[in-house]
Every structure is written in C-alpha cells, then in structure tokens.
Amino acid sequence: MEQTIKIGKSPTLKASCQQCSLSNLCLPLAVSDQDLARLEDVVQQGRIYNRGDYVFEQNAPFRSCFAVRSGAIKTSIVTENGDEQVTGFFLPGELVGLDSMSGTHYACSAKALERTSVCELPMDHMEELTHKLPGLQHHFFQLMSQEIQSSHQLAMMLSKRTAEERIASLLLSLSSRFQRRKLSATHFNLPMARNDIANFLGLAVETVSRVFTRYQNQGLLKARGRDVELLDMDALHAIAQEASDAPPCR
Amino acid sequence: MEQTIKIGKSPTLKASCQQCSLSNLCLPLAVSDQDLARLEDVVQQGRIYNRGDYVFEQNAPFRSCFAVRSGAIKTSIVTENGDEQVTGFFLPGELVGLDSMSGTHYACSAKALERTSVCELPMDHMEELTHKLPGLQHHFFQLMSQEIQSSHQLAMMLSKRTAEERIASLLLSLSSRFQRRKLSATHFNLPMARNDIANFLGLAVETVSRVFTRYQNQGLLKARGRDVELLDMDALHAIAQEASDAPPCR
DNA sequence: CGCAATCTTGAACACCCTCAAGCATGGTGG
DNA sequence: CCACCATGCTTGAGGGTGTTCAAGATTGCG
Incomplete structure (x- = not known):
C-alpha cells in the first residue's frame, strides 16, 4: 500500500518521481534518466484529498491533469x-483529466473515493516539456489513445452486455490493475460504492447487489461490503467474454 | 458538397491543404501559413474508397490516421x-484512427459508408512534425481529448437515455456537423443505414425504425429512407436533453 | 424485371428498473 | 460504551421499455 506522507501541505512541492514507487507505471517510464529532472521541475506533488473531496469540478477552469499517487478517484459528467x-x-499510476485538454474548463468532475494523494501536472508547462521530449509526447498520445479505447469498450459493454457480464468485466479490470501494482489479483478492497459501480455500468444499484449475491451463491467470489475475494477467475473470464453464439458444447 | 477528383490514384500524392475547402475544419487550422508546406509534406492524398470498403481493419498494423475529405466513415470494434x-x-473534416495511437495495431475497423476520399496521415512522420510545431501538437491533444469527451457522452446516452432521446441526439449531432460545412442543418442524407444507427446507439434496428415513424407521425421530421428533413428542431432539442425532473409545465 | 438487402410493422417475452421495505455498517454524541 | 441516526447495502414484488422472433413492404441494383 503506497503511503503518502507529508502532513503540512506546502502549496507547490516539487515531486520526486525518481524515488516514486509508481515510476514504472506513470510518466517517468517515458522519460530517460537524464531528463527526469526536467519532469520533476514541472510535476508538483499535490495535496491530499479526503473521501468525497473534489480534485476538480466540472466547468472549473482547466489547468492541470493529475496522476494518482495513492487512493482512488472517480470521474463523472453531469448533464443539464x-x-x-x-x-x-x-487507481495509483493512472492519469486523470485527459478528457479536459480540449477546452478551457474541465469536462468532468473528479472526486476522491478514499483518502487520496495526487501529483499535479500543470498542462501549460507540461506541453512545453512534451514539445522538448518526443518520448513524452508520444507517451501522452498513447495515454489519450488508451483512454479513447477504454471508453469505447465501456460503450460496448453498456450497449451489448448483460448485467452479469458487465460486473464480471469490471471486477477483472480492477483485478489486473491491482496486479500491475504487485497487489493481490484475487483479494482486494473495492475503492467505490455499489452506487458508483451501478452508475458506471449503466445499472441500478439493486441489480449490482443482486449479481454480487448470485455470484456469491455460485461460489465465484466472496464479498463482504467492499472487501472482495475472487474465487473462480476462469469462470469470471468466461462470463466477461460470453459469446452470444455459445461454444460448441452447450 | 466537396468533390474530390483525381481518377488515377497515384500511390502517394502530396496533399494540397492550402486549397482544401475543409482547411478551416481540419489540421490546417492549427498551422501557420508558413508552416503549411511542412504539413503538406507529411499528409498524403489517399485513395478513394467505395461503399463498404475498409479504410483499415482492426488488428492490422497501425501506420496512419485518416482525415475524411468527402463521404463518410464508420468505425467499429469487434469482440472475440x-x-x-x-x-x-x-464526416468530412474529421479525423479517424486516434484511438489506435497507443498500440502497434488498429484498435478498430474503419469502413466507408459511401464513396469516400481521405487524406492519409502517417503518424511516425506526423509525430515528428507535431514535435516541431507546438500548435499542431496542441491541436492533436485537443482532438484526442474531444474524442474522449464524445465517447463519454455516448456512454452517458447508452446508460441513461431512452431510445427516443438517443435518436434525437444523433440527428441533432449530424445536423450541426452538416451546418459547420455550410450545408443544410435541417435537410440531409443520412450516410449510414438504420442498422448502423441502431448498433451505435445500443438499440435494435426495429426500435430505430419505430422511433422514426413515431417522430414522423408527430410531425417532428420527414424521413424517406436515408433522406431526412428535420421539421421541428426545438422539439428535437427538447427531447434530446429531456430532464428526468421535467420542467414546470408538463 | 426479379432477387437481395434494407426497412417497417406486429405480438410476446425478457431483462432490468422502480418502488418499497428490511438489514448491516459506521461514525457521533451523550 | 452504547444508543442513535445516517448512509449504504440487500432482498422482494410488479411493471415498463426495448428485444426477439416473424412476416410483410419497400428499395435498389444487377
């Protein structure tokens, strides 16, 4: 578990990407060692947010993207x-706010789901840096492209998948993201409430709850509140990618 | 209507962005006049595709993004x-393939919905150019960011909106995109089949058909096949952004 | 002109939502 | 420390929007 310390929050504290445990997931992976100092000049170690705090709010003036250091953030858009x-x-190592780089104001709100610390990336300075470091520019293109892809995957889920398939997919996505951070792939704490899961997956809270208990009865997982243990990964994978035309046998 | 000519398709024909009628919608808008030549060195006027032709296919090696010059393209992902x-x-002036810049292979397929001509943007060369032209780099960030946003909007529609609301939204989106090109905002030809609309909006073809006839009976539009005339834009706008808590009157 | 593809229309069913209530959980203050 | 309340989670019953299945109408193209 990444512990982020530093109680007194000095407004703009220079980040130390070099020593960060997430350096192989985050921006540093795209920057050579000798350029790392230039990245650290731009990145600011941001403040710590408590559960429910907004990192930024929709329609507020856009200034920065944020890299999650510890904790978790949800983003959401609100219509008229x-x-x-x-x-x-x-989750830690991931970048929030890429969808807001096209305008002068944030396109979504970002809310801390638990105690969360972030690094702040002032995008005006960051764009100067990406201009100088082709590798970093390329990395940003990649990150944004991935964001588009995952949003398309979400659209696919929302329009084609059953409730069970959607929830299996989400659990497996979280699982693999925990694993990337050398945490358990099968036993973890959900950072978000059932409500958030439901909203994200386009379901009612009740449906999410029902699917969880159904999975529990089938022995696929064990869940108590936000504590989840995946017991049958194979079955979950099978459900997540269920074919409409089922495989030969059955 | 942009007519793109040039019958004999020489493999790599240099584009002439300067004279292109879409220059105020497309990449040139982010490039100064004196740099336009450098853009033209990279952009290649691509071939012409007939209805049903693939511009690129999912999992093929990624090389280029494409700017639509005339016609229309649909992109889609296929699961296992x-x-x-x-x-x-x-539609013309818009960029296809931004979601594939994170990998070595295309993340989706792009298919011509009608006779379509494109400009090809080899991304290795293009990244060199964006590296030299900060304005162009910024523009690409903006384009990709917009793509993320619109995909989020799609997710919102798929998970929260009724069939009627989704279809009204799509019609209005097309309308405003036609208008940007100085075409009629109220009378146009749908470039895509009902089937594509249904798939995009997460509906069955039958539902799309039913909503169209319902709208027609209500006098909101007149549709005969792909030919559509929007008769009551205000009503369509009202439907597209329908509140769950309806406005005071009704 | 005739076939294939696309679009439309109808009827029955299914999945998930809504509404409603009961049950855990956790934080707060007496 | 426990009572208390708020919040979040679970469970049940009924109904609605859209799907599926099936057939007919229209269009377009060879």
Whole structure:
C-alpha cells in the first residue's frame, strides 16, 4: 500500500518521481534518466484529498491533469438535467483529466473515493516539456489513445452486455490493475460504492447487489461490503467474454 | 458538397491543404501559413474508397490516421464473440484512427459508408512534425481529448437515455456537423443505414425504425429512407436533453 | 424485371428498473 | 460504551421499455 506522507501541505512541492514507487507505471517510464529532472521541475506533488473531496469540478477552469499517487478517484459528467454518469475509476499510476485538454474548463468532475494523494501536472508547462521530449509526447498520445479505447469498450459493454457480464468485466479490470501494482489479483478492497459501480455500468444499484449475491451463491467470489475475494477467475473470464453464439458444447 | 477528383490514384500524392475547402475544419487550422508546406509534406492524398470498403481493419498494423475529405466513415470494434459495436461516424473534416495511437495495431475497423476520399496521415512522420510545431501538437491533444469527451457522452446516452432521446441526439449531432460545412442543418442524407444507427446507439434496428415513424407521425421530421428533413428542431432539442425532473409545465 | 438487402410493422417475452421495505455498517454524541 | 441516526447495502414484488422472433413492404441494383 503506497503511503503518502507529508502532513503540512506546502502549496507547490516539487515531486520526486525518481524515488516514486509508481515510476514504472506513470510518466517517468517515458522519460530517460537524464531528463527526469526536467519532469520533476514541472510535476508538483499535490495535496491530499479526503473521501468525497473534489480534485476538480466540472466547468472549473482547466489547468492541470493529475496522476494518482495513492487512493482512488472517480470521474463523472453531469448533464443539464442533473443526472450523472461515472466515466471512470482511476487507481495509483493512472492519469486523470485527459478528457479536459480540449477546452478551457474541465469536462468532468473528479472526486476522491478514499483518502487520496495526487501529483499535479500543470498542462501549460507540461506541453512545453512534451514539445522538448518526443518520448513524452508520444507517451501522452498513447495515454489519450488508451483512454479513447477504454471508453469505447465501456460503450460496448453498456450497449451489448448483460448485467452479469458487465460486473464480471469490471471486477477483472480492477483485478489486473491491482496486479500491475504487485497487489493481490484475487483479494482486494473495492475503492467505490455499489452506487458508483451501478452508475458506471449503466445499472441500478439493486441489480449490482443482486449479481454480487448470485455470484456469491455460485461460489465465484466472496464479498463482504467492499472487501472482495475472487474465487473462480476462469469462470469470471468466461462470463466477461460470453459469446452470444455459445461454444460448441452447450 | 466537396468533390474530390483525381481518377488515377497515384500511390502517394502530396496533399494540397492550402486549397482544401475543409482547411478551416481540419489540421490546417492549427498551422501557420508558413508552416503549411511542412504539413503538406507529411499528409498524403489517399485513395478513394467505395461503399463498404475498409479504410483499415482492426488488428492490422497501425501506420496512419485518416482525415475524411468527402463521404463518410464508420468505425467499429469487434469482440472475440464476434459482436460489433459501432464507435463513431466520421464526416468530412474529421479525423479517424486516434484511438489506435497507443498500440502497434488498429484498435478498430474503419469502413466507408459511401464513396469516400481521405487524406492519409502517417503518424511516425506526423509525430515528428507535431514535435516541431507546438500548435499542431496542441491541436492533436485537443482532438484526442474531444474524442474522449464524445465517447463519454455516448456512454452517458447508452446508460441513461431512452431510445427516443438517443435518436434525437444523433440527428441533432449530424445536423450541426452538416451546418459547420455550410450545408443544410435541417435537410440531409443520412450516410449510414438504420442498422448502423441502431448498433451505435445500443438499440435494435426495429426500435430505430419505430422511433422514426413515431417522430414522423408527430410531425417532428420527414424521413424517406436515408433522406431526412428535420421539421421541428426545438422539439428535437427538447427531447434530446429531456430532464428526468421535467420542467414546470408538463 | 426479379432477387437481395434494407426497412417497417406486429405480438410476446425478457431483462432490468422502480418502488418499497428490511438489514448491516459506521461514525457521533451523550 | 452504547444508543442513535445516517448512509449504504440487500432482498422482494410488479411493471415498463426495448428485444426477439416473424412476416410483410419497400428499395435498389444487377
């Protein structure tokens, strides 16, 4: 578990990417050792947010993207009608705010799901840096491209998949992202509430709850509140990629 | 209507962005006049595709993005199960393939919906150019960011909106995109089949058909096949952004 | 002109939502 | 420390929007 310390939050504290445990997941992976100092000049170690705090709010002036250091963030967009759509969950090593780089204001809100620390990336300075470091520019293109892809995957799920398939997919996505950080792939704490899962997957909370208990009865997982243990990964994978035309046998 | 000519398709014909009628919608808008030549050195006027032709196919080696010059393109992803999700429709002036810049292979397929001509943007050369031209780099960030946003909007529609709302939204989106090109905002030809609309919006073809006839009976539009005339834009706007908590009157 | 593809229309069913209530959980203050 | 309340989670019953299945109408193209 990444512990982020530093109680007194000095406003703009230079980040030390070099020593960061996430350096192989985050921006440093695209920067050579001798250029790392230039990255650290731009990146600021941001403040710590408590559960429920906004990292930024929709329609606020856009300035920075944020890299999650510890904790978790959800992003969501709100329509004029007032209904909300959760657009993503972001775990340590992942970048929040890429969808807001096209305008002068944030396109979504970002809320801390638990105690969360971030690094701040002021994008005006960052764009100067990507201009100087082709590798970093390329990495940003890649990150944004991935974001488009995963959003397309979400659209696919929302329009084609059953409730069971969607939830299996989400669990497996979280699982593999925990594993990347050398954490258990089968036993972890959900950073988000059932409500957030439901909203993200386009379901009612009740449906999410029902699927969880169904899976539990089938022995696929064990869940108590946010504590989840995946017991049958193979079965979950099978469900997540269920074919409409089922395989030969059955 | 942009007519793109040039019958004999020489393999790599240098583009002439300067004279292109779409220069105020496309990449040139981010490039100064004196740099335009450098852009033209990279951009290649691609071939012409007939209806049904693939501009590129999912999992083929990624090389280029494409700017639509005339016609229309749909992109879609196919899962292992074989079911397809249309992820976007692209009209003249719009860029296809940004979601594939994170890997070595295309993340989706792009198919011409009608006779379509494109400009090809070899991304290795293009990245060199964006590296030299900060304005162009910034523009690419903007384009990709917009792509993320619109995909989030799609997710919102798929998970929260009724069939009627989704279709009204799509019609209005097309309308405004035609208008940007100085074409009629109220009378146009749908470049895509009902099937594509249904798939994109996460509906069955039958539902799309039913909504069209319902709208026609209500006098909101007149549709005969792909020929569509929007008769009551205000009503369509009202439907597209329908509040769950409806406005005071009704 | 005739066939194939696309589009439309109808009827029955299914999945998930809504509404409603009961049950855990956790934080707070007496 | 426990009572208390708020919040989040679970479970049940009924109904609605859209799907599926099936057939007919229209279009377009060879």
